Amino acid sequence: xxxxxxxxxxxxxxxxxxxxKMDIAIKDGxxxxxxxxxxxxxxDASGMIVMPGGIDIHSHIAGGKVNAGRxxxxxxxxxxxxxKTAVTRSGVGYSIPSTFTTGxxxxxxxxxxxxDPAMPPLEAKHxxxxxxxxxxxxxASYPLLGDWWFVLEYLRDGKIEECARHVAxxxxxxxxxAIKLVNPGGLEAWGFGRNVESIDDQVPYFGITPREIIRGLxxxxxxxxxxxxxxxxxxxxxxxxxxxxxxxxxxxxxxxxDDGKPVIHITHCQFxxxxxxxxxxxxxxxxxxxxxxxxxxxxxxxxxxxxxxxTTTMTADGPFQYxxxxxxxxKWTNHDVETETSAGIVPFHYKRKSYVHATQWSIGxxxxxxxxxxxxxxxxxxxxxxxxxxxYPRIIAWLMSRKARExxxxxxxxxxxxxxxxxxxxxxxxxxxxxxVTRAGQAKALGLKHKGHLGVGADADIAIYNFNPETxxxxxxxxxxxxAFKRATYxxxxxxxxxxxxxxLKHVDGVTMWVNIxxxxxxxxxxxxxxxxxFKEYWTVEFENYPVSEDYLAVSHPIPVKADV
Amino acid sequence: xxVNLYPLKEFRLxxxxxxxxxxxxxxxxxxxxxxxxxxxxxxxxxxxxxxKVEVENTGSDQEATVIKINGDVSCVRRIGASMKSGEIxxxxxxxxxxxxxxxxxxxTVYGNVPGWAGSMMNGGxxxxxxxxxxxxxxxxxxxxxxMKGGKIIVHGNVGREAGAHMKKGIIKIxxxxxxxxxxxxxxxxxxxxxxCEARAGACMVDGTIIIGGRIESVMPxxxxxxxxxxxxxxxxEVIEAPFYLFIGDLTENGRGRLFVAKEPNPHLSHYExxx
Numbered sequence: 001x002x003x004x005x006x007x008x009x010x011x012x013x014x015x016x017x018x019x020x021k022m023d024i025a026i027k028d029g030x031x032x033x034x035x036x037x038x039x040x041x042x043x044d045a046s047g048m049i050v051m052p053g054g055i056d057i058h059s060h061i062a063g064g065k066v067n068a069g070r071x072x073x074x075x076x077x078x079x080x081x082x083x084k085t086a087v088t089r090s091g092v093g094y095s096i097p098s099t100f101t102t103g104x105x106x107x108x109x110x111x112x113x114x115x116d117p118a119m120p121p122l123e124a125k126h127x128x129x130x131x132x133x134x135x136x137x138x139x140a141s142y143p144l145l146g147d148w149w150f151v152l153e154y155l156r157d158g159k160i161e162e163c164a165r166h167v168a169x170x171x172x173x174x175x176x177x178a179i180k181l182v183n184p185g186g187l188e189a190w191g192f193g194r195n196v197e198s199i200d201d202q203v204p205y206f207g208i209t210p211r212e213i214i215r216g217l218x219x220x221x222x223x224x225x226x227x228x229x230x231x232x233x234x235x236x237x238x239x240x241x242x243x244x245x246x247x248x249x250x251x252x253x254x255x256x257x258d259d260g261k262p263v264i265h266i267t268h269c270q271f272x273x274x275x276x277x278x279x280x281x282x283x284x285x286x287x288x289x290x291x292x293x294x295x296x297x298x299x300x301x302x303x304x305x306x307x308x309x310x311t312t313t314m315t316a317d318g319p320f321q322y323x324x325x326x327x328x329x330x331k332w333t334n335h336d337v338e339t340e341t342s343a344g345i346v347p348f349h350y351k352r353k354s355y356v357h358a359t360q361w362s363i364g365x366x367x368x369x370x371x372x373x374x375x376x377x378x379x380x381x382x383x384x385x386x387x388x389x390x391x392y393p394r395i396i397a398w399l400m401s402r403k404a405r406e407x408x409x410x411x412x413x414x415x416x417x418x419x420x421x422x423x424x425x426x427x428x429x430x431x432x433x434x435x436x437v438t439r440a441g442q443a444k445a446l447g448l449k450h451k452g453h454l455g456v457g458a459d460a461d462i463a464i465y466n467f468n469p470e471t472x473x474x475x476x477x478x479x480x481x482x483x484a485f486k487r488a489t490y491x492x493x494x495x496x497x498x499x500x501x502x503x504x505l506k507h508v509d510g511v512t513m514w515v516n517i518x519x520x521x522x523x524x525x526x527x528x529x530x531x532x533x534x535f536k537e538y539w540t541v542e543f544e545n546y547p548v549s550e551d552y553l554a555v556s557h558p559i560p561v562k563a564d565v
Numbered sequence: 566x567x568v569n570l571y572p573l574k575e576f577r578l579x580x581x582x583x584x585x586x587x588x589x590x591x592x593x594x595x596x597x598x599x600x601x602x603x604x605x606x607x608x609x610x611x612x613x614x615x616x617k618v619e620v621e622n623t624g625s626d627q628e629a630t631v632i633k634i635n636g637d638v639s640c641v642r643r644i645g646a647s648m649k650s651g652e653i654x655x656x657x658x659x660x661x662x663x664x665x666x667x668x669x670x671x672x673t674v675y676g677n678v679p680g681w682a683g684s685m686m687n688g689g690x691x692x693x694x695x696x697x698x699x700x701x702x703x704x705x706x707x708x709x710x711x712m713k714g715g716k717i718i719v720h721g722n723v724g725r726e727a728g729a730h731m732k733k734g735i736i737k738i739x740x741x742x743x744x745x746x747x748x749x750x751x752x753x754x755x756x757x758x759x760x761c762e763a764r765a766g767a768c769m770v771d772g773t774i775i776i777g778g779r780i781e782s783v784m785p786x787x788x789x790x791x792x793x794x795x796x797x798x799x800x801x802e803v804i805e806a807p808f809y810l811f812i813g814d815l816t817e818n819g820r821g822r823l824f825v826a827k828e829p830n831p832h833l834s835h836y837e838x839x840x
Contacts, residue, residue, distance in 0.1 A: 075708035330709075 002027050002035040003495060005462065008045030009469055011431050012052065013440040014453035018432045019469055024050060026460040029495035033456055043497075047468040048489060051435050052452050053112030053461030054392075055442035058231075058267050058302055059383040060314055061102050062116045062130035062141065064123040065343040068335045069096045069312050069384075072345055076312060088504050095311040095384040103135035104504050105390055110463025110488035112510075113443075113451055116141040117180055117231060117267065118316045121148070122339040122541070124174035124548045131512050132554035136491075136498055138451075138461075140513040142231050143174040144316055144341040146181030146213055147188040150531075155216035156208040163216060164223040164565045168517040169527045171226075173547035175514040175556075178228035178446075179221055182316040183235050184213040187342045195319040199235055199248050210235050211252050218253045218263055224517055224563045227447025229265045229300070234272045238320045243285030246272035247292055250299050257298030265445060268304025268382035270364040279327075282356055283419055284363045290370035293377070300445045301371070302378040305364035305395050306357065307387025310349045315385060318342035338540075350387065352408075358416035360386075365398055365405065366420075369427045374436040378445060392438070393485035399429045399437070401478035428475050460495040463488045511557035519563050566591065566630045568598065569619040576640035578606035580615060580660070583643040587630035587651020587670060595620045629670070634659075639679070645672050648689070661698075664691050667715065680724070681705070686734065688715045699724035699743070702736055712736070712753065725762075728755045731772060735799055747774045750821060756798045760829075768814050769821035777804065779829040787813030787823055789836040796824050809833060 003026040009019045025035040060066050070077070070093065077092035082101055084090035091101030106114055114134075119127040119141040131139050145151050145167060154163035167179065185203035186196045192204055199210040214232065221230050234249045236242040246266060257263045266272065275285035293299055313324060318334055321344020325332035328348060335343040350357040364386070371377040379399070383389040397404045402425075409417050417423075429437070443452020450459045467474070467484040474481045487502025498506045528543075535543040550556050568590050582603040590598055598620065599613025612618065630651040638644065639658035646665040658676040662684055669689045677695035683702040697719045702712040703726050711730025722740035729748040736755045744762040747755045750769040757765075760778035767784060775796050790810045797803045807827040813819050825833065 072707070074706045075704070075710075078705050078708070 001495060002040035003043065003460070003492070003497075004035055004037065004040040005043045005045050005050060005464065005492075008048050008050035008464060009431075010050045010454065011435040012454040013432055013436045014444065015455045017454070024454055024462065026462075026492070026495045029460050031454055031456055031458045031460050043464070043490060045464050045490075047466075047471075049431060049465045049467055049469065049484070050454075051110070051463050051465070052439045052443075052454055052458070053463050053491065053493065054106075054110050054438050055446070055448070055452055056106070056111060056114040056380060056383070056389065057265075057378055057442045057446060058117045058304075058380045059114050059389055060116060060118060060385070061114060061134060061139070061383070062099065063119055063127035065118065065120075065314050065316065065335050065345065066096060067126070067130070068333055068343075069314050069345045070098070072331065072333050073312055073347055076347075085504070087507050095309075095388045097388075099130050099133040100135055103137050103510070107136040107491050107493065107499050107504060108487060108502050109390070109392060109485060110465065110491050110499075111137065111389075111392075112461035112463070112491065112493050113138045113448070115139065115177065115446065118182065118341070118343070119143050119174060119176060119180075120316070120336045120339040120341045120343075121145075121170060121174045122546075123336065124176070125552065128175060128512065128548055128553055134510070135507055136493055136504075136510055138510040138513060138557075140177035141175075142178045142180035142228075143170060143176035144180050144182055145170060146179075146184040146217065146232075147186075148340045149188075150534075151217065152185075152188065152203065152206045152208055152213065155212055156206060160216060160219050161223070161565045164220040164563065165519060166527055167217070167220050168224055168519055168563060168565075171224075171515055171517060175512065175548045175550070175553060177513055177515055178226055178231050179217050180231045180233075181214065181217060182233040182341065183237060183320065184232070185210040186235055186319055187316065190318040190342045191337060196235055199245060199252060211248075214249060214252055214264075215256065218256050222256065222263070223565050225561050226515060226517075227559065227561065228445065229262050231265045231267055233267055233315065233317060237271050237315075237317055238274070238324065240274045240276040240278055240282045243273045243275055243288055246285075246289060250292060250296065254296065254298060260297040262300045262445065263298045265300045265302070267302050268380065268385065269301040269367055269377075270304040270306065270360060270386065271382070273363050273367060279356060282359060284359055284366055284421060286363045286366035286370060287421065290367060293371050294373070300376050300378065300441075301367065302380040302382075303364045303368050303395075304380055304382040304386050305368075305391075306350050306360040307381060307391040307394065308350050308352045308357070308361065309387050309391070310347070311384045311387050312345060313348045313385045314343060314345040316341040316343045318344045320344070321346055324348065352412045355413045355416050358412035359419065361408075361412065362416060362420040362422055365422060366425070368399055368437065369425045369429075370421070374429070374433045375441045375444060377437065378442050379437040393482045396434055396438070396485050397478040397482045400431075400434065400474045400481055401476070402426060402428055403475060404478035431469055431474070460492055462490070462492040464490040464492075509555050511555040512553045513557045513559055514553075516558035516560050517563050518560060519565060566628065567621040568630065568632045569621070570632065570634045571617040571619075572634075572636040572638060572641075573615060573617055575637070576605070576615075578640070580605045580638075580641045581643055582612065582615070582641050583646040584612060585632060585634070585641070585644045585653070586646065586648045587632055587653065588649050590632060591630045591651065637676075639677070645670075648672075658695070664689070667691070677721070683712065683715070683717045685710055685712065686715045686717070687713045690716045690718070692718045692720075694720045696721035696740065697723040697727075699726055700729065701727040701738075702731060702734075703727070703729035703748075709749070711749075711751070722759075728753070731755070737798065741778065746776075747772065747821075750774070754798065766813060766821055766823045768817050768819070769823075770814075770817050770819040771821050773822045773824070775804070775808070775824040777806075777826050777829075780825055780833075783811055783823065783825065783833065783836075784813065786815045787811040788815060789839050790822075791840060792827070792837075793824065809836060
């Protein structure tokens with residue numbers, strides 16, 4: 001099928017296209033030089049913005065933990081119900097929507113690729129079952145490896161190459177995409193009711209520190225040539241004064257960077273940018289983090305923006321979630337402690353009038369605005385921890401309009417308002433920069449070669465929004481920006497029109513991407529022998545039932561990578 | 566304005582009809598009321614397909630709208646949900662979620678109601694002359710947003726978890742109550758005139774529960790505070806009889822007050838030695 005998008009204002013930062021009026025030609029799901037103008041179906045995008053499909057580097061949309069959240073919160077489903085239509089299934093859920101609703105809602109906003117950032121290897125099958133049931137969008141998942149016994153043992157013994165082989169096997173077995181570290185060392189400690197306080201604390205019974213884990217896996221990542229860097233949720237997350245931990249985490253891999261390429265991704269950085277000694281002296285550490293990131297090129301961040309709403313926090317960081325439970329007094333559940341990680345889930349209501357919550361809101365935006373290079377800071381809400389992903393249009397409006405920020409600032413806690421850096425920041429992002437923080441930058445950080453841009457050969461994942469940048473000023477008309485991004489006029493996925501005027505027209509299956517690592521020499525036997533023995537001793541599943549086979553994925557899309565080991 | 570509704574048949578599938586609400590009926594003609602949407606099972610229906618509607622117009626727009634439902638509507642859910650004013654009279658049994666999130670006005674049922682009557686209510690009055698089911702005035706499962714105001718009067722018995730998560734308002738039960746009356750209560754008053762099953766006030770933090778009949782047992786996490794000669798239920802309703810006063814639930818550091826009548830509960834007399 002051929003498709004021609006005519007006369008739109010195209011924003012394609014990877015190819016340096018900044019709002020030029022041009023046509024985009026699509027054939028067989030890819031972007032091509034040109035198509036037969038008479039035969040192709042035409043879409044008139046005059047007066048509209050054309051961008052690559054949105055990408056989300058960090059959004060908890062699938063897996064055991066997300067499902068436990070669904071079970072924990074029937075009231076979350078009760079208040080948000082979507083009836084079925086001729087093409088879509090019905091669904092429920094506001095902060096933790098059901099899988100089908102997740103896919104439809106992302107597509108309606110023009111997002112076409114989403115990364116699930118926390119997959120306990122033991123629950124990889126569950127995660128992939130849910131990902132397979134998430135329609136339209138392409139997706140991938142990061143296995144949690146920062147607290148994995150084998151990794152800890154190999155790194156303690158300094159066996160980087162063996163560790164790399166093991167990680168390669170794990171990524172293949174779980175059909176994962178990148179190495180995820182959550183509170184490295186802390187989760188293993190949580191299994192014994194403890195935590196680590198800094199990146200130089202010893203992990204109980206393993207004689208290793210978080211610093212060694214981060215550095216070790218960073219080296220492993222380089223040996224394996226994975227498309228994404230290591231994806232790190234820092235230690236001490238959500239604790240006042242933790243910006244120091246975040247800075248130390250970034251500093252500890254400084255020397256591993258070469259030719260200015262990023263080697264570490266600090267995720268939901270807002271939660272790691274707290275200053276102060278306790279909750280009373282709590283304030284923003286965004287400036288310190290921004291100052292560091294502005295002069296270093298080995299790191300990328302994502303925001304983890306907070307939205308004032310009732311949401312569900314869920315991370316693989318059990319000790320942090322326990323602290324949150326004791327702070328909020330809400331119901332909670334601990335999950336996956338028996339697996340390679342330990343997750344926790346706490347419903348949470350971010351309130352405008354709360355000093356801490358309002359400051360958190362401010363920190364996210366301060367980070368995004370103070371970091372000068374938009375390629376280094378990506379837009380997320382850490383869905384659903386900071387707020388559900390359906391709030392992205394509101395964040396875009398805050399980033400693009402000082403007026404929008406001031407309107408919200410007026411309504412927040414007065415102490416938070418007087419301490420916020422936002423009134424002193426004049427910067428307003430333009431559509432080119434928005435395209436970077438929501439698409440191009442995300443694709444680049446993830447190493448997705450065929451996504452996040454509209455060059456010839458790219459996947460034809462395109463979003464068209466009804467906003468005319470020539471006649472309208474996004475800084476003044478921020479409500480129109482919000483409306484435009486809430487309901488994409490067209491979402492095109494793999495060359496097919498799936499959404500028109502915010503309504504899903506077609507149910508298509510997105511692919512599940514995973515990295516197929518090819519090692520220099522076969523080492524499967526060695527890894528397996530060691531693993532098999534340990535499985536017999538410790539595991540609740542048979543070794544043969546542990547890996548996810550390729551036919552388990554609805555639409556498998558392996559990305560081949562050649563490793564150095 | 567007075568609207569009479571007569572069910573056209575015996576409903577066998579659940580009907581969801583939140584349109585039966587005086588605020589929505591107000592100022593509408595017969596045709597308009599008949600055209601309102603309701604669900605029967607998974608089919609969208611007009612209210613006129615399910616009920617015979619009669620409108621008596623008094624001519625004055627100022628007067629509150631009264632809706633009278635004549636017949637068994639025990640399958641009709643969400644009657645009077647979110648209503649702010651006016652009155653609903655049900656001559657028969659009503660369905661689940663009666664007066665959910667109600668803000669004002671009055672609902673009277675001359676029959677029984679099942680679960681979640683007055684759920685998450687904010688104001689107004691619900692009076693049930695028969696029995697009420699479980700979760701009277703309590704929020705939907707999983708939620709902690711309990712009753713925030715208003716009044717519920719039940720002349721018969723109620724099921725379990727009446728007034729769970731309640732914050733404000735009053736529930737008066739002139740019959741017996743099931744387990745977990747006032748579960749996780751944060752404020753307000755619950756009065757049970759007759760007997761009460763166990764675990765009254767479990768995890769309560771604040772508020773008042775008054776039990777006039779026999780209670781199986783008081784939770785061990787409650788401590789006795791004293792004996793009171795009389796207890797005030799609300800303005801103009803005082804019970805002149807000796808009551809034990811318990812404070813709890815101590816597992817939640819709660820300061821909730823649990824009054825239990827002395828006479829029907831001789832098995833609690835051993836608490837007196839702690840006074």
